Amino acid sequence: MSSSRKKLLLMGRSGSGKSSMRSIIFSNYSAFDTRRLGATIDVEHSHLRFLGNMTLNLWDCGGQDVFMDNYFTTQKDHIFKFVQVLIHVFDVESKSINKDIEIFIKSLTNLQKYSPDAKVFVLLHKMDLVQIDKRDELFNIMMDKLQKISNPYQFKLVGFPTSIWNESLYKAWSQIVCSLIPNMNLFNDNLLKFNRILDAEEIILFEKTTFLVISSTNSIRQQLNGTTTNSLDNLDPKRFEKISNIIKTYKQSISKLRTNFNNLIIKGSNDTQFFIDGLTDNMFIMIILKDSPSKSGEYVNNKEELIVLKNIKSARKWFEKIESVK
Amino acid sequence: MEGMLLPNPKDSNATILLMGLRRGGKSSICKVVFHNMQPLDTLYLESTSKPTTEQFSSLIDLSVMELPGQLNYFEPNYDSERLFQSIGALVYVIDSQDEYLNAITNLSMIIEYAYKVNPKINIEVLIHKIDGLSEDYRLDCQRDIMQRTGDELLDLGLEGVQVSFYLTSIFDHSIYEAFSRIVQKLINELPSLENMLDNLVEHSSIEKVFLFDINSKIYVATDSSPVDIQTYEVCAEFIDITIDLDNLYISESPSNGASNGQSNGEPTCAKEVKSISYLNNGSILYLKQMIRGLALVASINNEDNDEFNNNLTLIDYNVNLFKSSLKKMWENSRIQS
Ligand SMILES: Nc1nc2c(ncn2[C@@H]2O[C@H](COP(=O)(O)OP(=O)(O)OP(=O)(O)O)[C@@H](O)[C@H]2O)c(=O)[nH]1
Ligand SMILES: Nc1nc2c(ncn2[C@@H]2O[C@H](COP(=O)(O)OP(=O)(O)O)[C@@H](O)[C@H]2O)c(=O)[nH]1
Ligand SMILES: [Mg+2]
Numbered sequence: 224m225s226s227s228r229k230k231l232l233l234m235g236r237s238g239s240g241k242s243s244m245r246s247i248i249f250s251n252y253s254a255f256d257t258r259r260l261g262a263t264i265d266v267e268h269s270h271l272r273f274l275g276n277m278t279l280n281l282w283d284c285g286g287q288d289v290f291m292d293n294y295f296t297t298q299k300d301h302i303f304k305f306v307q308v309l310i311h312v313f314d315v316e317s318k319s320i321n322k323d324i325e326i327f328i329k330s331l332t333n334l335q336k337y338s339p340d341a342k343v344f345v346l347l348h349k350m351d352l353v354q355i356d357k358r359d360e361l362f363n364i365m366m367d368k369l370q371k372i373s374n375p376y377q378f379k380l381v382g383f384p385t386s387i388w389n390e391s392l393y394k395a396w397s398q399i400v401c402s403l404i405p406n407m408n409l410f411n412d413n414l415l416k417f418n419r420i421l422d423a424e425e426i427i428l429f430e431k432t433t434f435l436v437i438s439s440t441n442s443i444r445q446q447l448n449g450t451t452t453n454s455l456d457n458l459d460p461k462r463f464e465k466i467s468n469i470i471k472t473y474k475q476s477i478s479k480l481r482t483n484f485n486n487l488i489i490k491g492s493n494d495t496q497f498f499i500d501g502l503t504d505n506m507f508i509m510i511i512l513k514d515s516p517s518k519s520g521e522y523v524n525n526k527e528e529l530i531v532l533k534n535i536k537s538a539r540k541w542f543e544k545i546e547s548v549k
Numbered sequence: 550m551e552g553m554l555l556p557n558p559k560d561s562n563a564t565i566l567l568m569g570l571r572r573g574g575k576s577s578i579c580k581v582v583f584h585n586m587q588p589l590d591t592l593y594l595e596s597t598s599k600p601t602t603e604q605f606s607s608l609i610d611l612s613v614m615e616l617p618g619q620l621n622y623f624e625p626n627y628d629s630e631r632l633f634q635s636i637g638a639l640v641y642v643i644d645s646q647d648e649y650l651n652a653i654t655n656l657s658m659i660i661e662y663a664y665k666v667n668p669k670i671n672i673e674v675l676i677h678k679i680d681g682l683s684e685d686y687r688l689d690c691q692r693d694i695m696q697r698t699g700d701e702l703l704d705l706g707l708e709g710v711q712v713s714f715y716l717t718s719i720f721d722h723s724i725y726e727a728f729s730r731i732v733q734k735l736i737n738e739l740p741s742l743e744n745m746l747d748n749l750v751e752h753s754s755i756e757k758v759f760l761f762d763i764n765s766k767i768y769v770a771t772d773s774s775p776v777d778i779q780t781y782e783v784c785a786e787f788i789d790i791t792i793d794l795d796n797l798y799i800s801e802s803p804s805n806g807a808s809n810g811q812s813n814g815e816p817t818c819a820k821e822v823k824s825i826s827y828l829n830n831g832s833i834l835y836l837k838q839m840i841r842g843l844a845l846v847a848s849i850n851n852e853d854n855d856e857f858n859n860n861l862t863l864i865d866y867n868v869n870l871f872k873s874s875l876k877k878m879w880e881n882s883r884i885q886s
Contacts, residue, residue, distance in 0.1 A: 424798070462797045469793045476786040479779045482830035489824040491795040492838075511798055 229403050230280045230305050234330050235312030236323055237262055237286035240348045243387050244312070245269065245283055248396050248433050253475055254387040265290055266302070274404065274430060274437070274505045275546035286326075295329045303337035307403060310344045315361065316352045324372065331376040343378045344399050345369055351386040358384060393464035393471075397435040409545045410438045417538050421510060421531070424495070427463060429507040434470045436463045437506070466509065470499065488528060498528075500535050503543050508535060563735055564635060567615045568659060569642030570652050571596060574677045574719065575615050578642065579603055581719045582728055582765050583613065588719040605765065611732065633663045637735045638671040645690055645716075646681040653694065657701035664710055672712045673731050674698070680718040687716055722782050729767045738878055742770040749871055750774070753864045756832070758847040759784050760839070763792070769843065784846040787834050791824040825861070827851065833861075837868050840876055 233241045243257035249271055263285035271279045284294060284302070294302045311330060317323055334341055347365055350358055366382040373380050383395035401407065410428060418426050418440050427439040459465065470487075477484060489497040494514040502508040510531060567575045577591035583605055603613045614636075633639075641659065643652045656674065663670050676694055679687050695714055702710055715727035733739055746758050750772045757780050759768040766785040821838040828834065833849040845868060849860070 459797055465797060466794065469790055472786070473790045476783055476790070477828060477834075480783055480828070480830065480832075482828045482832070485827040485829060487790075487824065487826040489791055489794060490820075490822065491798065492820045492822050493795070493799045494820060495795070495798045497794055497798075 227276065227405075228278045228280055229307045230282065231308045231310060231399075232302070232306050232330075233281060233283045233310050233312065234326070235286055235348075236314065236317065236319075236326060237288075239286060239312045239314040239317070240387065241283055241286065241312050242267070244346075244348070244385070244392060244396070245281060247387055247392065247471075248435070249281070251471070251475060251478065253472075257387060262287060271432070272505075273400065273433075275503075277403065279400070279403070291326060295333060299333050300337060303333040306334060306338035306341045308342050308344065308399060309334055310346060310399060312346045312348050313365070315347050315349050315365075324369075327369070328372060331373055331378060335376045335378070339377070341378075342402055343373065343380050344395070345380050345382040346385045346395055347382065348385045350384045350391065351388040390461060390464035390468040393435060393467035394461070396433070397437075397464065397467070400430070400433075400435050401437060404437065406545055407438070410542075413538075413541050413545060414438055414440055417534075417541070421512070421534060424511040424513050426511070427466065427509040428502070429467065429470070429509065431501070431505050431507055434467045434474075434507070436467060439463060470507075486532075496528075496531075498531050498535070500532060502535060503539055503546060505546060506542060508538075510535070563611050563637060565611065565613045565638045565640055565731065565735075566632070566636045567613060567640050567642065569675075569677075570644070570655060572647075573642040573644045573652070575642050577719055578675075578677070578717075578724060579613060579615060582724060582767070585764075591719065611735070629662070630666050633666040633670065636667070636670065638673055638731055639663050640673045640675060640731060642675045642677050643694065644678055645676045645687075645694075646678045649694060650697070653697050653701060656698060657705060660702065660710060660712070661705050661707060664707060671731070671734050672710065673727075674712060674714045675717045675724075675727060676714060677717050679716045679723070680720045691716055722778060722785070725766050725785070726776070726778065726781065728765075729769070732767055732769060736769060739770060741878065742875075743773060745871055745874055746770060746772040749867055753867055754850040754860050755835075755847045755864065756850050757784075758845060761785065761788060761844050761846055763788055763838075763842050763844050780848055784834070784848065787824070787826070787836055787846055788844055791822060791836055795822055835861075835864065835868075837872070839872050840879065843875075845871065 233245065235241055240257075242260050242263050243252075243254075246252035246257060246260065247254060249269060263283055265285055267283040267285070269279075269281045269283070271281065273279050282302070284290065309330060311327055313323055313327075331343070334343070345366070347362055350362075353361055362382070362384045366380065369382070370380050381398070383391065383398070385391045385395050404410070414426055414428060423440070425439065425441050428437040429435065430437055473487070474483060486498070486500040488499075491497060496512040496514060498508075498510040498512070500508060500510075512531070567579065569575050574591075576594050577586075577588070579601075580586035580591060580594065581588055583603055601615045603615075605611050605613065639659070641656050643649050643656070660672055663672070674694070676691055679690075682690060691714060698712065702708075702712075713730075715723070715730070717724045717727045736742070742760065746760065749755060750758060755772075757774060757777070758772050759781065760770045761768050761784070766788065768781070822836070822844075823838065824834075824836045826834045831850070831852050833851045835847045835849050836844055838844050847864075849864065851860075
């Protein structure tokens with residue numbers, strides 16, 4: 224089997240928002256569109272090619288009690304075998320927390336039995352419904368409690384506060400998906416190498432269909448040095464997920480003209496230039512350049528644009544090679 | 550800026566008066582179009598009880614004044630005569646999801662009065678909240694309202710009064726389209742602007758071009774080819790995409806931290822924003838910031854799929870010419886007034 228298949232379980236009570244998230248991230252829905260979704264019947268499977276040779280098998284498990292009962296009894300080995308990732312979704316406004324936790328415990332029990340090496344992500348969802356200044360506290364309390372519950376099953380939880388109404392969704396899903404990419408180091412190394420040539424403020428890699436962030440020069444730098452002090456420090460720390468969100472909105476917008484975009488080049492108000500362009504068949508790259516606040520006229524700039532776009536073309540080979548690594 | 554209830558009669562044609570019965574949607578329209586409020590959040594708006602005025606400056610300085618539905622304009626101590634004399638457009642909002650016969654009677658009375666005081670006034674009727682009506686019923690509803698209004702005006706002996714009707718909802722772009730047309734009628738320079746845009750289209754491979762007010766997404770002018778609502782939406786949204794991305798990399802230095810992003814479309818830094826996007830279908834979206842919170846957005850034909858379109862240099866050149874003409878036009882118009 225040449226391509227690597229990854230099985231992701233999406234679990235949680237009915238109405239917690241599982242299908243909404245899946246539709247926004249993987250099917251280009253807008254948050255508004257999710258109101259049309261009906262309750263999921265049994266399990267809905269989606270197969271998504273991701274970065275060339277990876278296939279994500281997403282099991283969206285309908286959360287109504289009738290179905291849940293089956294997952295934990297007759298279907299348990301079918302559901303819980305060969306799982307790489309469990310994503311358990313909690314509705315933060317839920318009125319029946321005990322029932323939610325009971326389901327969570329049943330999932331962990333079965334997961335430990337059938338896929339003990341799986342990673343477990345917990346999404347505390349519909350955070351938009353909680354008052355802004357209460358969100359952090361609520362998140363910490365709930366995560367503490369859930370981690371204590373998970374300890375006997377030897378799972379270390381990774382939790383995110385999420386909502387379909389803001390960019391938090393993209394942060395959570397980027398990290399979930401990145402945890403499945405085996406050759407992450409190669410992406411990072413080549414991104415740094417590329418930046419040595421371009422000398423950009425920042426370079427970000429995105430998966431093409433979901434626009435989830437795979438890697439960025441700034442996050443790599445932070446991993447390497449621990450502490451950094453550079454010009455990017457006073458920028459919005461949520462900018463990556465915001466970019467994913469904005470580009471997704473753009474894709475949605477131009478889908479009205481039944482088309483998609485090849486690239487987007489912005490000359491910003493602050494001597495900043497943005498290049499968003501296809502890198503490989505599976506990735507987009509975003510390059511942010513700071514112009515020296517110079518006299519350079521329009522003509523010169525047009526030329527510079529061509530050079531950056533050509534550089535992206537030349538980098539294509541490197542990154543295609545990484546994608547095809549088995 | 551606030552508290553100035555009666556508009557300055559000198560720039561008389563730049564005031565829009567928003568009227569209609571209670572709960573018709575007037576405040577919602579103001580908030581959504583001029584303050585970027587999300588349509589769903591209008592549910593929590595409180596009923597307006599005092600006249601309110603919004604200033605918004607674009608190519609021309611506009612003020613939008615909202616009169617609450619229950620106000621009695623014809624009370625002697627309310628100077629409605631001067632008010633109606635000083636406005637350029639009367640926009641009357643009718644709630645299409647409600648019983649509208651009273652609204653039509655009210656409208657006709659207001660028209661009778663307004664027309665007497667100021668025969669040059671533009672009368673615009675928004676048949677509003679059409680998101681709640683089925684597609685078929687919308688046109689029936691419009692026909693019915695037009696018919697009844699016509700009849701009432703005839704009864705009042707008012708013939709030949711021009712009234713324009715628009716189907717609108719804050720949940721789609723129809724409200725922007727309507728306001729664009731209403732505002733355009735108030736811009737004296739409109740014919741020359743359209744001429745300049747037609748010129749631009751003729752001398753480059755531009756398919757459609759809009760001159761947008763960045764903040765409100767109203768277009769103050771477009772070339773003379775018909776407006777396709779989808780192209781309009783995509784162009785308007787392209788402005789947001791560009792500005793949202795640009796803002797992410799403007800560091801929040803304490804000096805301009807207070808400007809909370811609502812800087813009237815005028816960026817804090819001097820550099821004009823420009824953006825270009827090549828689409829799969831062989832078009833290019835093109836945006837360039839102009840003066841006074843305006844942006845030019847165009848859809849360009851790139852059928853040969855030329856990757857580094859050579860036409861673009863030509864378009865840049867022509868757009869720059871357009872921008873300098875715009876500057877001159879604006880300076881001249883200021884001298885005149
Ligand atoms: N306020 C808010 N509503 C949300 C959010 N996410 C989803 N919803 C709404 O919640 C409702 C239910 O969402 P679904 O995605 O169908 O729930 P589900 O978990 O798939 O439910 P089952 O398929 O029955 O298991 C929809 O109307 C969504 O619009 C969120 O982040 N905030
Ligand atoms: N369905 C629908 N409701 C609207 C629309 N515009 C406004 N509303 C609602 O109508 C109600 C009254 O609006 P408001 O602006 O306060 O009316 P005003 O008294 O004329 O200022 C609010 O609940 C709005 O949410 C629309 O286009 N469609
Ligand atoms: Mg579902």
